[in-house]
Amino acid sequence: MLTYLKRFFLAPSTGEPLAFFRIAIALLGLVQGGWLAGSITLLYGADGLVPWSLSSGIVDPYMPQLSWLQPLVRVTGVAADTWVYVLMGLYLCSLALLLLGKYTRYAAFVAWALHFTFINTGFMAAYGVETFMHIALFYCIIMPVGAVYAWDTFSPHTRPLATEWNTLSIRVLQLHLCVVYIASGLEKAMGIQWWNGEAIWQTLMQGQFARFDMHWIASYPLLAKVIGWSTLLLEIGYPFFIWWRRSRPYAYLGVVLMHLGIALFMGLQLFSSIMIIFNTAAFGWPYLQQAYRSMVQPLRERKRLQRAGQLATQAFWSHFE
Incomplete structure (x- = not known):
């Protein structure tokens, strides 16, 4: 039984599914940010649909929220909505780094923390995609999502290793x-x-x-x-x-x-x-890999045959030169 459980949870496997997870989640977050770009102050501003004065009374005071920016607003004199744009820009930058696999865990942590702050304040805290995005970003912190197809680990000469941590993450x-x-x-x-x-x-x-x-x-x-x-x-x-x-x-x-x-x-x-x-x-x-191979391999075979035909034609005409 222990042998079966060890094989089930810890048998080495590649990190490609986790890399797909990281890239797809980051892309989705960036797309969502693009959709919200014109409504950021309406959704998250100090006087938006859910004002900070209201959200701060609903959310646990120990949970991060945008109302924590008020002392910074008073000290700097910079408008509250400007700080909201700064934090949203930082959130999108962290997602871009997560997408590229640059400083992967740090980028995931920053994105997760800022996302948590926004959903504790804004208008979309009850929307299902926000809950699963929050979970996904947390998984990107603790799982080895940057082991493959990432800037930090890219090398044209080495193949990614299969590890037990990849399998454990997939099982989770x-x-x-x-x-x-x-x-x-x-x-x-x-x-x-x-x-x-x-x-x-x-x-x-x-x-x-x-x-x-x-x-x-x-x-x-x-x-x-x-x-x-x-x-x-x-x-x-x-x-x-x-x-x-x-x-x-x-x-x-x-x-x-x-x-x-x-x-x-x-x-x-x-x-x-x-x-x-x-x-x-x-x-x-x-199944995604299988579908990709079924589309790519025929194209490669067709190119190989075309190239072979071209070489055969060149060899034939070379005899008459």
Whole structure:
């Protein structure tokens, strides 16, 4: 038993899935920052949608928050919103360094701390993508995400080593996802709305989520029920389907399609993206590699044949020169 557990958690493996996790999370954070660029003061400013005077009374006073900048504002005379822009710029710079793999752990720590400060103050603390971004940045601090495809460790002459820490990190991601999905599925299953299709109907009809005119689904109540049942089956069954090797590719594909559906029909592109990143790093990386090879290898073979044909033609005509 101990031998099996040691092999399960500590068998050496490459760090490529963790490098993908680092790069994808940093890119997603930069994209999100670009989307918010025009609304930073509205979301996080001293007099924004959630003023500092209000957020400081809600959040635990020992938690980092932007209201801690007030003494600095009084001392320097620099406007509070200017400091918000400075911190947001520092946050985006740390994400850029994380993307490149330069000072990886330090960059991840700075990004995590600043992100924690923003979500303790701003308007989006309850948004799911913020929670998972906070978790992902913390994982980037403690996991060896900068061992491969990183500026700090790049060398054209050496191949990255397989270590037990890579495997342990991947297992943590995998077990975390299993807990997340089964907890979400069980919570949904305790209410009647996911069994009778009401949850699907309400989601598609809410103005903040609705992207298409879906009134026609009222004529097909069984369709809404099937979507709800499928969601419950996929989330509650996630730990079982994803661990069985034969069903794993179908479970991974099902989860990816579910989140793509959420992005398309509810407009939650960032949340769907971060969940797909988590699932790909934890379970889907071999299938991503396989898909890449299936596309790249035929192109390489075609170029090789073309080159061989060109050399044969040159050799043929060289006899007549």
